[in-house]
Amino acid sequence: MALLELKAVSKQFSRGRGRLLVLDSISTTIEQGQFIAMVGPSGCGKSTLLRIMNGLIPPSAGQVLYQGRQIDGINPECALVFQSFALLPWLSVKANVEMGLEARGVPLVERERRASIYIDKVGLDGFEEAYPRELSGGMKQRVGFARALAVEPKVLLMDEPFSALDALTAISLRGELLDMWQLPDMPVHTMVMVTHIIEEAVELADRIIVMAASPGRIVADLQIELPRPRDKRTEAFNSLTDRIFSLIEERA
Amino acid sequence: MAAMKVRLPMIRRMLGWLSWFAALAGLLALFFQYRHRAAILPPHLSVALGNLPYYAFCSFYRMLVAYVFSLLFAIAYGLNAAASPRRERFLIPAIDIAQSVPVVGFFPAAIYFFVALFNGSRLGVEMAAIFLIFTSQAWNMALGVYEAVKTIPADSLEALDAFGVKGWLRLKRLYLPAAVPKLVYNSILSWVAGWYFLIACEIIAVGPAHYRLPGLGSFLMEAADKGRSGELVAGLAMLLAIILVMDVFVWQPLSQWAAKFRYEFAASQESGAVGIFTVLEDWGINFRHLFRALFRPLIGLLGRLPRKPAYPRWHLEKPLRLLKWAALALGLGLLGYILIDGMVVLIRTLARPWPSEARLIPLAALASLARLLLAYLISLAWTLPCALLAADSPRFSRIVAPLAEIAGSMPATALFPVLVLFVIRLTGNMNLAAVLLILTGMQWYLLFNLLAGVRQVPTDLLEAGRSFGLSRLGTWRKVVIPALMPSLITGSITAWGGGWNALILSEYFIYHGRHYQVLGLGALLDRATYESGNGTLILLSLLSMVLIVMALNRLFWRPLYQFCTERFRVDY
Numbered sequence: 001m002a003l004l005e006l007k008a009v010s011k012q013f014s015r016g017r018g019r020l021l022v023l024d025s026i027s028t029t030i031e032q033g034q035f036i037a038m039v040g041p042s043g044c045g046k047s048t049l050l051r052i053m054n055g056l057i058p059p060s061a062g063q064v065l066y067q068g069r070q071i072d073g074i075n076p077e078c079a080l081v082f083q084s085f086a087l088l089p090w091l092s093v094k095a096n097v098e099m100g101l102e103a104r105g106v107p108l109v110e111r112e113r114r115a116s117i118y119i120d121k122v123g124l125d126g127f128e129e130a131y132p133r134e135l136s137g138g139m140k141q142r143v144g145f146a147r148a149l150a151v152e153p154k155v156l157l158m159d160e161p162f163s164a165l166d167a168l169t170a171i172s173l174r175g176e177l178l179d180m181w182q183l184p185d186m187p188v189h190t191m192v193m194v195t196h197i198i199e200e201a202v203e204l205a206d207r208i209i210v211m212a213a214s215p216g217r218i219v220a221d222l223q224i225e226l227p228r229p230r231d232k233r234t235e236a237f238n239s240l241t242d243r244i245f246s247l248i249e250e251r252a
Numbered sequence: 253m254a255a256m257k258v259r260l261p262m263i264r265r266m267l268g269w270l271s272w273f274a275a276l277a278g279l280l281a282l283f284f285q286y287r288h289r290a291a292i293l294p295p296h297l298s299v300a301l302g303n304l305p306y307y308a309f310c311s312f313y314r315m316l317v318a319y320v321f322s323l324l325f326a327i328a329y330g331l332n333a334a335a336s337p338r339r340e341r342f343l344i345p346a347i348d349i350a351q352s353v354p355v356v357g358f359f360p361a362a363i364y365f366f367v368a369l370f371n372g373s374r375l376g377v378e379m380a381a382i383f384l385i386f387t388s389q390a391w392n393m394a395l396g397v398y399e400a401v402k403t404i405p406a407d408s409l410e411a412l413d414a415f416g417v418k419g420w421l422r423l424k425r426l427y428l429p430a431a432v433p434k435l436v437y438n439s440i441l442s443w444v445a446g447w448y449f450l451i452a453c454e455i456i457a458v459g460p461a462h463y464r465l466p467g468l469g470s471f472l473m474e475a476a477d478k479g480r481s482g483e484l485v486a487g488l489a490m491l492l493a494i495i496l497v498m499d500v501f502v503w504q505p506l507s508q509w510a511a512k513f514r515y516e517f518a519a520s521q522e523s524g525a526v527g528i529f530t531v532l533e534d535w536g537i538n539f540r541h542l543f544r545a546l547f548r549p550l551i552g553l554l555g556r557l558p559r560k561p562a563y564p565r566w567h568l569e570k571p572l573r574l575l576k577w578a579a580l581a582l583g584l585g586l587l588g589y590i591l592i593d594g595m596v597v598l599i600r601t602l603a604r605p606w607p608s609e610a611r612l613i614p615l616a617a618l619a620s621l622a623r624l625l626l627a628y629l630i631s632l633a634w635t636l637p638c639a640l641l642a643a644d645s646p647r648f649s650r651i652v653a654p655l656a657e658i659a660g661s662m663p664a665t666a667l668f669p670v671l672v673l674f675v676i677r678l679t680g681n682m683n684l685a686a687v688l689l690i691l692t693g694m695q696w697y698l699l700f701n702l703l704a705g706v707r708q709v710p711t712d713l714l715e716a717g718r719s720f721g722l723s724r725l726g727t728w729r730k731v732v733i734p735a736l737m738p739s740l741i742t743g744s745i746t747a748w749g750g751g752w753n754a755l756i757l758s759e760y761f762i763y764h765g766r767h768y769q770v771l772g773l774g775a776l777l778d779r780a781t782y783e784s785g786n787g788t789l790i791l792l793s794l795l796s797m798v799l800i801v802m803a804l805n806r807l808f809w810r811p812l813y814q815f816c817t818e819r820f821r822v823d824y
Contacts, residue, residue, distance in 0.1 A: 056414055074416060086411035090429040090513045099425065100415035131512070151415065 002029035002065075003190055004053060004155060009062035011048055011216075022048050024215035025062065030155070035181065035191045037201035038209045041248060045216025046194045050157050053192065054078045075155075076104075079148035079188075083160040085140040087132045093119065093143050094128040100151040118146040121180065138169035145177075152187035159194050170200075178204060178228065198244050202237060203230050210247050220247050301486055304471065308490050311454070311467040314378070315446050318385035322442060325390045326435070330397025331427055344398065348805040351391045351749035381454060381465055388449040388753070389442035392697070392746045396438035399742055400431040403821055405515060429513050436510040437704040440503050444660045444696055445750065447491070492662065499654055507653075514708060607789050612776065613796050620759070620772040621800070623687050624694075624751045630687075631695035631747060636740075639702035643709060643732045644724065653703055660696030682770050686758045693754025697747040705739025706732070737816040745809050752801060773797055 011023040022045040030036060038046045051057045052064060055074040064071050066078075079100070087096050097115040106114070119128060122142040132140055141161060148156060162170035180186055195201055201208050202224065210220040222244070226236055333343040366383065370376030404426065412418075412426055454469030468491055475483040642649035675685040709732060717731045759774035769775045773793055780789035 051410075054414060056410060074414060076416060080411070080414040082407055082411060084407045086407040088408060088425065088429070089515055090432075091425065099412075099417060102425075103416040103418075103421055147415070 003032045003067060004030040005063075005065040005068075006049075006053070007063045007065065009049070009052060009059045009064060011045065011052060011057070012060045021215040023052075023059075024217045026216070026218060027062075028209060028218060028221070030190065030192060032154075033189045035204060035206045036193070036209060037205035037207070038192065038194045038211060039196065039198055039201045039244060039248070040211030040216070041213050042196065043216075044211040044213035046211055047159050049211075049216070050080075050159050050192065050194050053155075054080055054157050056080070076151075077154040078157055079151050079153035079155075081141075081144050081148050081156065081158040081161045083163050085132075085137075085144045085164070087140055087143055087147075089132050092129050092131055093124060093135075093146075096132070096143055097146045097150050100147060104151070114150055115146070118150045119143075121149065122146045123176070136169075137165045138173060141165060141173065149187065154188060155190045155192065156188045157192050160196065161193065162200065163196070174200065174204060175229075182228075198241050198248075199232065202240050202244070203232070208244065210244055212248065220244075301483060303466075304486060304490055307467050307471045307487075308494060310465070311450055311469060312494060314382050314385060314467065315443065315450070318382045318389060318446065319439070319442065321382070321386050322390040322393055323435075323439070325386075326393035326397050326438075327428070327431070329390075329394040330431065331401060331423070333394075333398045334401035340398075344395075344810075345802070345805065347391050347394055348745075348749075348802065348809075350387070351746070351752075351801075377465055381467075385446050385449060388445045391749065392445070393435065393438045393442055395742060395746065396434035397431045399738065400434040401427055402817065403738070404430050432513040433510045433708065434704065436503075436506045437700060439506075441697065441700045441746075443498070444700070447495070447662075448693065449753070488662070492658070495658055495662075499658065504654070511707075515710070602788065602791065604788050606792065609776065609779075609789055610792050612771070613773070613792060616771055616773045616776050616793075617796055617800060619770070620755055620774060623683070623690055623772065624748065624755070627687050627690040627694050627751060628744070628747060630691055631698050632744075635695060635699040635702055638699060639706050639736065640728050640732060642703055643706045643714075643728070649703060649706065656696065656699055656703070660699070682768060685768075686770050686772070689758035690751055690754045693758070694747040694751040697750045698743045701739045701743025701746065702736060705736045705743075708739070709735040734820050737820040738813070741809065741813045741816050745805075745813070748801075748804070748809075752797060 006026055006028050009023060009026045010021070013020045013022055026049060038049065040046050048057065052059050053075075055064070055071050055078070066075050088099075091099070094112070094115055097119055098111045101111045101114060116128070119125060122145050124139060124142050124146065127135070127139070132143070135143070141164070144161070162173055165173065181189070181191060193201070193204065206224055208220075208222045208224060209218055210222070211217065212219045222240075224240065226240075230237055232238075329343065329347070333340045333347075366376040366380040370379065408426065412422060417425060450467070450469040454465045454467045454473075468487060472484060472487045472491075475481075475487060638652060642652055675681070675688060713731050713735065714727065717727045722730060755772065755774035756777060757774075759772040760769040760778035769779070773796060777790060777793040777797070780793060
């Protein structure tokens, strides 16, 4: 059974006098254990789609099924990582990471224990009492990851997680993400990442969903068979990147 | 491996505990000692210097009680208004109306209501005074909370929704912290306003009845009236002392603490503002650790309570929806009843024959508006450059803010008689004196809001401007002034609200038995309240004032504020 299923999901926003169709009848399934990337130009609704998957936004039409059942609101088994980190500036790293656990009523001692584990896993050991304003962008996003992982979700949804970071930090974080994903003791094995960087998608994902804009729709669904770790300089990698690029170009 | 925690030596921790307890015990002891002095209302206040500490304590106590009520009200009201656009549409105009009804306008209502409620005892008059101070504090604090919550970045809201943070937890982790900077600054402002109206509130006179409360305000007024300059100076010195002590031990540490709640988008060095608590911390007395150590077992205990995460649902369950509708219907019904009842009383009062003075109202309104506009422009002319200078130099702002706070808290009302006589002797123009007095009621609101806005200009924007070679003037024009716009508008709204209040005190008063007045709405209202006690005229002048303010708000301030928050909000 598919973990997450979208059936003819559409989303309209009413802007001013007209209606804007952001997503047009999107149907796809997401299986357990997959790493999926959604690529597309800006305005193709990929971030909106991610939020519909999470339950943050309701679809205007269509259904979102999680483990066969229709969701009605936020899905607690999904966790979101934000492009702009979305940390609360007045909470320490530890308190930010504990936030999701606190909302679930996890007792204090257990919260602290779990938060410590995941802060350690993202490599921020020793920074528990630091405040976001004292951290660099890369560190802040690590906190974002720790917060999402701490609630031990089944699906990790990432909205352009490395776009706000400099290239070097992004490279190292991508590598760390892959390493973490492949560890057996990780709670989450299914990842959905939205990105506009094609190379990032090819480097990380098993499956790439290519989207086009106006209105947002799926134009291709590619399986990536290359073994990991993937080398950017190989023929196979580049031909994939070119193919995706041309798919996006011709629909522009 | 956990981060290394510094353990304070035992002796120093004990010292910290002791100082807390000592302060608390001292306050309580003072309270009980003075409680015994509660006596029947004296018709004439003794101006003996020996009574001064007691009067000071009474005033402070009233301010504190009124402040606590204002704080609770501001949080509840501001949060409600910011959280729902539907409620916002009537909650905010409601506050605008409330802000525009001058404190003195509440006098008859407050006296009759509370004294009747408490059967003429002193408690009734105390409650009336506290209520009046509350009305001078609560509205701007509520607006501050409203503004702070409205400008929370969208991604923080999304993150909290996504992780199921709702209800009390959301309040504790998002809304309250986000509101802290504005709350702290507006609290300072509110105490300023409170002290200003203390004098007005402590002498409550309606027609022939006089209810004088022992306190600093009445002490100062009595001393001024009797021409006892020595006692006047002593009273002012006592007031100044209280304000200074509060500034050092309460407001400055709080402002420092509030800086932590700013949204900052670049990793920046914390500027080491030195206040008394940082000094104490250096000596090893850390109140934050003490507080946490004290409450940790309690927090742990509370944490054991089962809590279900509240995720925002697309469709509310049926019984919950019914309950919501029922509560709404009940609330609306109650509100409707009160409104209709009030309307009936209003119509009945208006149905009585209007006094001849009512003819003067339109002209008086124009005169008052002209004075307010002039005072506002003068205030803007000096507060804006001040704020711009403060943006450039944090040192300037560190000097100016406490000075402004002290200067602004000194109730100019105590010095009014002296000021007016001085201006009249110089220029013979009472209008000028009135404008000057209105100015004192307006400028501090503007200044404080602008200074608060300046503190919240994100440093990365300033850095970006400077790095692109923007001149000082350019930075002001392109970065600081736009970023200040929401604070400027909020400050202006509050300043005008304060201006209307000050109007009452500035256009008419009695000194040494002589009447000084100008043509204006304030003067009309005062004459009706103090001289004739004519209910219809009071109501008419109040109504005209309220209508003018409402019109200004709807047609000018509100659209301007909408425009500013949309255009100038810092949201990445």
